[in-house]
Amino acid sequence: MSVPVRRRSAAIVGGVAAALLLAACGGSGSGDNTTSAAPSSTNTDPACADYASYGSYPGTKVTIFTSILPPEQQKFESSWAQFEKCTGIDVVYEGSDQFEAQLPTRIQGGNAPDIAFIPQPGLLQKLVQQGGPKAAPQTVAANVDQFWNPAWKAYGTVNDTFYAAPLGSNMKSFVWYSPKVFAEKGYEVPTTWDAMFQLSDKMAADGIKPWCGGIESGGATGWPATDWIEQLVLRQQGGDVYDQWISHEVLFASPQIQEAFTTLEGWMRNPKYANAGFGDTKTIATTAFQDAGKPILSAKCGMLQQASFYAAQWPSFKKDVTIAEDGDIFAFYLPQIKADIPTPIVGGGEFVTAFADRPEVQAFQAYLSSDTFATLKVAAGGWVSANSGVPLETYTDPISQLSAKYLTDANATFRFDASDLMPAQVGAGSFWKEMTAFFAENKSVQATTEAIDASWPS
Amino acid sequence: MSVETPGVAAKLEEAMLAPEADHSGMSSALRRNLSSPWATAFVIILTILWTIPTLGLLITSLRPSELASDTGWWTVITNPVFTLQNYSEVISGGDTIPGGIAPYFINSFVISIPAALIPLTLALMAAYALAWVPFKFSNAIFLGIFALQVVPLQMALLPLLQLYNLGWFGLPSLKEMVQAIPVLGTWVWPAGGTSFVPMWISHTMFALPLAIFLLHNFISQLPRDLFEAARVDGASHFLIFRRIVLPLSVPAIASFAIFQFLWVWNDLLVALTFAGGTVATAPVTVYLSAIKGTYGAQLHLITAGAFIAIIIPLIVFFSLQRFFVRGLLAGSVKG
Numbered sequence: 001m002s003v004p005v006r007r008r009s010a011a012i013v014g015g016v017a018a019a020l021l022l023a024a025c026g027g028s029g030s031g032d033n034t035t036s037a038a039p040s041s042t043n044t045d046p047a048c049a050d051y052a053s054y055g056s057y058p059g060t061k062v063t064i065f066t067s068i069l070p071p072e073q074q075k076f077e078s079s080w081a082q083f084e085k086c087t088g089i090d091v092v093y094e095g096s097d098q099f100e101a102q103l104p105t106r107i108q109g110g111n112a113p114d115i116a117f118i119p120q121p122g123l124l125q126k127l128v129q130q131g132g133p134k135a136a137p138q139t140v141a142a143n144v145d146q147f148w149n150p151a152w153k154a155y156g157t158v159n160d161t162f163y164a165a166p167l168g169s170n171m172k173s174f175v176w177y178s179p180k181v182f183a184e185k186g187y188e189v190p191t192t193w194d195a196m197f198q199l200s201d202k203m204a205a206d207g208i209k210p211w212c213g214g215i216e217s218g219g220a221t222g223w224p225a226t227d228w229i230e231q232l233v234l235r236q237q238g239g240d241v242y243d244q245w246i247s248h249e250v251l252f253a254s255p256q257i258q259e260a261f262t263t264l265e266g267w268m269r270n271p272k273y274a275n276a277g278f279g280d281t282k283t284i285a286t287t288a289f290q291d292a293g294k295p296i297l298s299a300k301c302g303m304l305q306q307a308s309f310y311a312a313q314w315p316s317f318k319k320d321v322t323i324a325e326d327g328d329i330f331a332f333y334l335p336q337i338k339a340d341i342p343t344p345i346v347g348g349g350e351f352v353t354a355f356a357d358r359p360e361v362q363a364f365q366a367y368l369s370s371d372t373f374a375t376l377k378v379a380a381g382g383w384v385s386a387n388s389g390v391p392l393e394t395y396t397d398p399i400s401q402l403s404a405k406y407l408t409d410a411n412a413t414f415r416f417d418a419s420d421l422m423p424a425q426v427g428a429g430s431f432w433k434e435m436t437a438f439f440a441e442n443k444s445v446q447a448t449t450e451a452i453d454a455s456w457p458s
Numbered sequence: 459m460s461v462e463t464p465g466v467a468a469k470l471e472e473a474m475l476a477p478e479a480d481h482s483g484m485s486s487a488l489r490r491n492l493s494s495p496w497a498t499a500f501v502i503i504l505t506i507l508w509t510i511p512t513l514g515l516l517i518t519s520l521r522p523s524e525l526a527s528d529t530g531w532w533t534v535i536t537n538p539v540f541t542l543q544n545y546s547e548v549i550s551g552g553d554t555i556p557g558g559i560a561p562y563f564i565n566s567f568v569i570s571i572p573a574a575l576i577p578l579t580l581a582l583m584a585a586y587a588l589a590w591v592p593f594k595f596s597n598a599i600f601l602g603i604f605a606l607q608v609v610p611l612q613m614a615l616l617p618l619l620q621l622y623n624l625g626w627f628g629l630p631s632l633k634e635m636v637q638a639i640p641v642l643g644t645w646v647w648p649a650g651g652t653s654f655v656p657m658w659i660s661h662t663m664f665a666l667p668l669a670i671f672l673l674h675n676f677i678s679q680l681p682r683d684l685f686e687a688a689r690v691d692g693a694s695h696f697l698i699f700r701r702i703v704l705p706l707s708v709p710a711i712a713s714f715a716i717f718q719f720l721w722v723w724n725d726l727l728v729a730l731t732f733a734g735g736t737v738a739t740a741p742v743t744v745y746l747s748a749i750k751g752t753y754g755a756q757l758h759l760i761t762a763g764a765f766i767a768i769i770i771p772l773i774v775f776f777s778l779q780r781f782f783v784r785g786l787l788a789g790s791v792k793g
Contacts, residue, residue, distance in 0.1 A: 061651075095748070097747060097750070102730060102731070105615065109618075109620050109624070110620055110622075110624035111622075316527070
């Protein structure tokens, strides 16, 4: 499942109204030439030198629709402010927590935005089949070839046509822990899978339950558990089987995927290990994913497998929490299992999809896929791009820096969150539900995997 | 032609008094039933129970953000700390919210007032025609309109959006037609922007069946003598409508106006679909749902915003409430 960013909350925009009103009032004057007060983008401004290649489109407008809301919105707007000034394009930002429901409605209703940030490649595929998205211009493709791990381009491609360049990214292969507690107890951050479980046994012997987890998430309950399975499949079977699993050439009930379920059974469903701070392993199904890490701060729980965006959650438990390698909280990379599958990484991200091919829209697409934009946006903080053109020192916080280090690693085995790529009936339906049952009812591996297979649309 | 003939004037007066007489008879019976001590106690308890959540919201809106997110509102009893910071943040904007509430508040007015007046006007005329102008199939038409109430408005969202933006059957869309109006067109509906026009039209469509039904029931119960006397005196339909129906229907008109205004003011779905989320057209409900932001509930800000948004419905309700109960009873029970 996907990034919480997309399901939290709602909407709206900056100072567009004033601009609209001004432009409108200008038009209602005497009927003569009223090309409104577009900034006369003289390229004499030295700050605009970097933007000259995008061209000049005074008086034009590009609308964006996204599920990303304030305070992230302000950071986006500030990172393209200079672009707007130099090209004369007015970028109108609209965010909504109803994004997934509203976008298809708007497209079918003839009211599509110029650009949408789509967090699920599966949704992109569906939209392409229905018609609407426009192929990405050559400039965007060139940027993506230059700056991203090739796996990213594949997720923005449907039927051999490249549509959508990646925007932000998040790294899901993290384990959160407390460096303070580790130092006190003399625990070492594990770098191999076996070391991680030796550490778990050691913690259990010390009377600290090693793992906590929570998969409750309203209508999306179960998604964190699908992430656990994805981590295991990619680590145990590698990228090819992972891809075949997504296309259902490898069934859930096949031995390869069942191996991941069995490993999870001995890990998160092991009463010796979980659910620290909450109760027995059944409580994993009823604990909100947002709350799952709380016991780590009070040393009641050792570790939590959760994505990089969980960093935003810690300050709500403790106001002045420090997230750093020597602070209250930090994360380590969930170790690889097999030597021949190097640095497996499960991640997510948004894709810039255009529904118009006007030159100003394409210019903006090109800008969003550039290293200039990514660097500016990263500097605004709390955001990670898999764009390798961003210097690592641009990242202001250690967890983003660590995420970027893995996400831009050209040798890593990167795969997108599988449940976001499976058909919605499974990826946003039975997979979630069955994982919830797996914990809530102690459902067997055989029964769980067969039930998910049975729900796969033919 | 004058309507100030003694005959009609007398009847009018009589009719205006008559409902009062009816009313007092009924209400005295009601009063007897409701004035037993048990009933009073029950009503008081119910009122308190129903008000507690609202009280909780009010208190939360006045607490500092940290306390509001960490502790329940009832802890104010032991730890009374209040601030107006949340209100000033919602009014003037801050880092975590999309600007101040003011433009959205104005948008809500621009949407709600026409979206209440237009269906009211149309429904009044339609209700009069269906009730007092004899023509073929008038009953069938009324039944058809009545039946339309069962159609959920969600079903109409997509077709309407297509009508507004793409046009049906190859005909020009509403957008093209509006924008074709010289000078005004692109002011009302800027190219590439959103407009209030679809909101007004959609809310009008969704409101009409219930409006016509309610007003028809009321208007058809007006005394027949009045209309006959007026017609004998030579009054036209328009004159009857203006001088007899309108003044006598004030309770029904007011109650429907409140209904419709509140419904439109509180609407989120129609606004999200047709007005979008930009500050140019989005109403205050869209703003409230946006306050939560990327990182989840900002309880202190949402409650403050909600209380600002609630002011207008409260003013409307309290200023028109004396019509409200009367109008409701008149539309449904009477007869």
